[in-house]
Amino acid sequence: MATVLYITAHPLDPEESFSLAVGKEFIEAYREANPTDEVVRLDLYKENIPQFDADVLRGWEKLRSGSSFDQLSEAEQSKVARLDAIVDQYVAADKYVYVSPMWNFSIPPVLKAYTDATSIPGKTFKYTKDGPVGLLSSKKALHIQASGSVYSEGPLAEVEMGYSYLKKILQFYGIQSMEAIFVEGTASSERAPAAIKEEAIAHAKEVAKSF
Numbered sequence: 001m002a003t004v005l006y007i008t009a010h011p012l013d014p015e016e017s018f019s020l021a022v023g024k025e026f027i028e029a030y031r032e033a034n035p036t037d038e039v040v041r042l043d044l045y046k047e048n049i050p051q052f053d054a055d056v057l058r059g060w061e062k063l064r065s066g067s068s069f070d071q072l073s074e075a076e077q078s079k080v081a082r083l084d085a086i087v088d089q090y091v092a093a094d095k096y097v098y099v100s101p102m103w104n105f106s107i108p109p110v111l112k113a114y115t116d117a118t119s120i121p122g123k124t125f126k127y128t129k130d131g132p133v134g135l136l137s138s139k140k141a142l143h144i145q146a147s148g149s150v151y152s153e154g155p156l157a158e159v160e161m162g163y164s165y166l167k168k169i170l171q172f173y174g175i176q177s178m179e180a181i182f183v184e185g186t187a188s189s190e191r192a193p194a195a196i197k198e199e200a201i202a203h204a205k206e207v208a209k210s211f
């Protein structure tokens with residue numbers, strides 16, 4: 001039995017969002033194909049994801065310098081403990097499904113905060129004398145991203161920093177298998193948005209069978 005983290009970085013509902021609509025269909029198809037797997041939903045807009053603020057950086061520095069956890073301030077303790085719980089949950093999972101809209105060529109800030117929370121030495125990667133090494137080589141991931149324009153090919157491909165960022169970070173964790181479903185071009189006049197969405201849903205259902 002595998003554990004799947006279904007990580008959504010969108011403030012709206014599937015009826016209002018191309019990426020969430022495709023994500024929902026993917027997860028339904030995945031559940032059907034893998035009835036004994038556990039799917040854990042992480043709605044990043046509802047989760048407490050601490051940013052790396054002064055409490056976090058000072059708390060970590062105190063621990064590195066030999067202080068015990070009890071010696072941290074209350075705010076430092078609660079944020080450091082929450083960040084520990086986030087990365088531990090991440091490492092314990094087997095597969096990751098990320099869903100996000102493209103905002104300003106990239107991911108929403110809450111997904112960047114979550115990615116920071118999962119980029120922890122000793123958990124998702126480690127430093128060696130030959131440089132950093134990923135610790136999650138047995139895991140796999142999927143990113144469903146919606147964007148108004150087309151970025152998977154053509155002139156805008158070089159400014160795409162959503163999927164490409166996530167892919168690089170996950171490769172840094174050692175994850176080699178990263179699939180993508182793009183719901184893209186919905187704001188261009190060339191194709192009907194509904195047709196783009198239906199095509200992406202069909203793609204998602206196909207990917208779900210073997211993910």
Ligand SMILES: Cc1cc2nc3c(=O)[nH]c(=O)nc-3n(C[C@H](O)[C@H](O)[C@H](O)COP(=O)(O)O)c2cc1C
Nearest residue numbers: 017018019020101102103104105146147148149186
């Ligand atoms: C704040 C914001 C920034 C956006 N930035 C881009 C962008 O850089 N490139 C693009 O093609 N579309 C951009 N869009 C359009 C969305 O990517 C598009 O509407 C997409 O369908 C959003 O995903 P969703 O349908 O799941 O909400 C932006 C939309 C918003 C609200």
